[in-house]
Amino acid sequence: xxxxxxxxxxxxxxxxxxxxxxxxxxxxxxxxxxxxxxxxxxxxxxxxxxxxxxxxxxxxxxxxxxxxxxxxxxxxxxxxxxxxxxxxxxxxxxxxxxxxxxxxxxxxxxxxxxxxxxxxxxxxxxxxxxxxxxxxxxxxxxxxxxxxxxxxxxxxxxxxxxxxxxxxxxxxxxxxxxxxxxxxxxxxxxxxxxxxxxxxxxxxxxxxxxxxxxxxxxxxxxxxxxxxxxxxxxxxxxxxxxxxxxxxxxxxxxxxxxxxxxxxxxxxxxxxxxxxxxxxxxxxxxxxxxxxxxxxxxxxxxxxxxxxxxxxxxxxxxxxxxxxxxxxxxxxxxxxxxxxxxxxxxxxxxxxxxxxxxxxxxxxxxxxxxxxxxxxxxxxxxxxxxxxxxxxxxxxxxxxxxxxxxxxxxxxxxxxxxxxxxxxxxxxxxxxxxxxxxxxxxxxxxxxxxxxxxxxxxxxxxxxxxxxxxxxxxxxxxxxxxxxxxxxxxxxxxxxxxxxxxxxxxxxxxxxxxxxxxxxxxxxxxxxxxxxxxxxxxxxxxxxxxxxxxxxxxxxxxxxxxxxxxxxxxxxxxxxxxxxxxxxxxxxxxxxxxxxxxxxxxxxxxxxxxxxxxxxxxxxxxxxxxxxxxxxxxxxxxxxxxxxxxxxx
Numbered sequence: 256x257x258x259x260x261x262x263x264x265x266x267x268x269x270x271x272x273x274x275x276x277x278x279x280x281x282x283x284x285x286x287x288x289x290x291x292x293x294x295x296x297x298x299x300x301x302x303x304x305x306x307x308x309x310x311x312x313x314x315x316x317x318x319x320x321x322x323x324x325x326x327x328x329x330x331x332x333x334x335x336x337x338x339x340x341x342x343x344x345x346x347x348x349x350x351x352x353x354x355x356x357x358x359x360x361x362x363x364x365x366x367x368x369x370x371x372x373x374x375x376x377x378x379x380x381x382x383x384x385x386x387x388x389x390x391x392x393x394x395x396x397x398x399x400x401x402x403x404x405x406x407x408x409x410x411x412x413x414x415x416x417x418x419x420x421x422x423x424x425x426x427x428x429x430x431x432x433x434x435x436x437x438x439x440x441x442x443x444x445x446x447x448x449x450x451x452x453x454x455x456x457x458x459x460x461x462x463x464x465x466x467x468x469x470x471x472x473x474x475x476x477x478x479x480x481x482x483x484x485x486x487x488x489x490x491x492x493x494x495x496x497x498x499x500x501x502x503x504x505x506x507x508x509x510x511x512x513x514x515x516x517x518x519x520x521x522x523x524x525x526x527x528x529x530x531x532x533x534x535x536x537x538x539x540x541x542x543x544x545x546x547x548x549x550x551x552x553x554x555x556x557x558x559x560x561x562x563x564x565x566x567x568x569x570x571x572x573x574x575x576x577x578x579x580x581x582x583x584x585x586x587x588x589x590x591x592x593x594x595x596x597x598x599x600x601x602x603x604x605x606x607x608x609x610x611x612x613x614x615x616x617x618x619x620x621x622x623x624x625x626x627x628x629x630x631x632x633x634x635x636x637x638x639x640x641x642x643x644x645x646x647x648x649x650x651x652x653x654x655x656x657x658x659x660x661x662x663x664x665x666x667x668x669x670x671x672x673x674x675x676x677x678x679x680x681x682x683x684x685x686x687x688x689x690x691x692x693x694x695x696x697x698x699x700x701x702x703x704x705x706x707x708x709x710x711x712x713x714x715x716x717x718x719x720x721x722x723x724x725x726x727x728x729x730x731x732x733x734x735x736x737x738x739x740x741x742x743x744x745x746x747x748x749x750x751x752x753x754x755x756x757x758x759x760x761x762x763x764x765x766x767x768x769x770x771x772x773x774x775x776x777x778x779x780x781x782x783x784x785x786x787x788x789x790x791x792x793x794x795x796x797x798x799x800x801x802x803x804x805x806x807x808x809x810x811x812x813x814x815x816x817x818x819x820x821x822x823x824x825x826x827x828x829x830x831x832x833x834x835x836x837x838x839x840x841x842x843x844x845x846x847x848x849x850x851x852x853x854x855x856x857x858x859x860x861x862x863x864x865x866x867x868x869x870x871x872x873x874x875x876x877x878x879x880x881x882x883x884x885x886x887x888x889x890x891x892x893x894x895x896x897x898x899x900x901x902x903x904x
Contacts, residue, residue: 306318327363398426400424449462472807504562507558526722548723551564619696620694680762684766786901794855838868
């Protein structure tokens with residue numbers, strides 16, 4: 256209770272020192288006016304593309320390109336409508352809508368050629384990921400019965416009070432009869448199902464699942480098959496400690512299941528190699544050993560012998576085709592852009608024959624739009640963001656060598672760049688650490704990209720531990736947080752100074768989540784940075800282990816629990832080197848963050864304040880790891896800019 260009181264007090268002190276040099280309102284207005292797309296789904300015959308557009312206040316809408324709305328209502332009201340699934344014959348669309356009751360999704364089915372939608376379910380709880388059976392008679396769905404809140408570790412955790420008990424809500428594989436609406440929960444009550452896929456004959460499912468709490472146990476999920484008739488669940492593959500699995504896809508011949516396996520720090524942020532396991536169980540075979548990228552999702556068209564996968568590749572995106580029979584990989588497209596939402600790559604939606612696809616494309620220069628057609632030969636299906644203009648500078652891909660390792664990053668130039676001037680620079684470290692910073696049109700919230708508008712260079716490194724250069728590179732920071740990855744970042748700073756007119760005496764550092772840790776850590780290890788902003792950081796890995804809601808992610812990275820090997824956690828804890836800090840540091844955190852709890856930020860801020868280092872801490876009420884309130888998103892951005900303007904100019 257004491258920490259909660261002090262954090263609440265910190266929230267009340269909303270004082271910004273230096274204001275932004277350039278007003279941020281135009282850039283914020285440009286971002287707010289941008290239409291954001293959440294899904295793009297092509298029909299099995301390639302005749303239509305359905306897409307989901309995000310609206311205000313957590314709502315979303317479904318359209319058929321170019322812009323015919325599919326809705327459970329009359330078309331006049333807005334709801335949360337998403338989760339598009341085409342029937343195998345392309346004549347019907349299943350989707351989720353909260354039309355009946357706000358924040359309670361139900362399954363609806365609408366005719367693709369027009370007409371009212373029909374409500375299929377009347378359940379209580381969370382529904383997600385609808386998929387039609389191969390015969391088009393059933394729709395499978397993930398159902399968490401009686402879930403009292405939005406699911407996911409990024410969302411606010413419930414406040415604790417009274418006797419603490421762990422109430423587990425299991426997400427179960429469930430089948431709905433498309434004609435009658437009859438609901439059958441299939442998977443066992445004690446198993447949490449994360450992802451799944453129908454077998455080609457409709458008799459089974461492939462599923463990733465684990466017993467226990469869903470948010471925490473994703474890191475130990477195994478590959479299972481589930482009987483569509485009885486719900487009997489059979490484990491067919493158990494990954495190693497340093498391998499998580501995602502994107503299970505059944506082969507068209509029904510003999511095997513492919514999936515992505517690799518070291519992953521966050522559910523939904525996928526990267527690794529592609530593996531194939533026999534459907535009846537047995538050893539999994541790596542189909543892409545030595546892949547110089549990180550597979551992020553898989554699509555296997557039902558009429559194709561070859562599968563397709565999206566990739567994190569050298570700071571950008573790529574799509575390749577893989578023949579599992581021969582192991583041959585063919586790169587079909589690559590680009591300096593993002594496809595689909597930046598954090599949650601949902602893969603490419605493809606026709607049954609694999610000849611056409613639909614994707615969401617965006618970069619720093621181009622706002623999001625829906626594209627469709629043959630891979631790499633897409634045509635633009637929407638033109639909703641044609642009026643949007645970038646209010647930030649040009650970006651260049653940099654490469655440098657650190658400890659003999661090739662590292663990539665992006666250098667974003669000041670918006671009104673003049674080559675005869677020297678500019679300050681801020682280094683922005685991405686979260687994860689298993690993630691990749693790729694070109695993407697800015698979204699609301701913590702966004703160092705907008706420092707470009709204020710006359711800064713912005714360095715966005717992808718240090719070891721990131722996706723994009725193969726699994727060996729992604730594994731390179733295991734048991735070495737703040738070691739090689741920090742050396743990679745510092746070497747990137749020197750490369751940026753060598754490449755561009757960066758003022759070496761005015762360099763700042765920021766980041767959120769793992770980037771927040773790296774910010775807290777770096778200022779204890781080097782005096783390179785003159786100002787820092789740490790969002791949702793981690794100051795003490797030893798205490799963090801007992802505070803966060805997802806501790807299973809730590810064992811693959813540290814090699815043991817904190818109780819078995821406290822030393823490996825201690826060596827990367829900023830708090831143990833805190834007396835070295837001289838850098839003015841601003842600290843942000845949400846008061847209900849379960850991934851990087853507020854006590855971590857409080858420990859760091861309290862130490863700096865005690866030691867006389869310039870600091871400020873802001874705690875945002877009712878926010879989790881990702882902020883949802885527009886006022887808070889703006890406040891974080893303005894404070895970050897103000898802090899750097901005050902301490903770097």
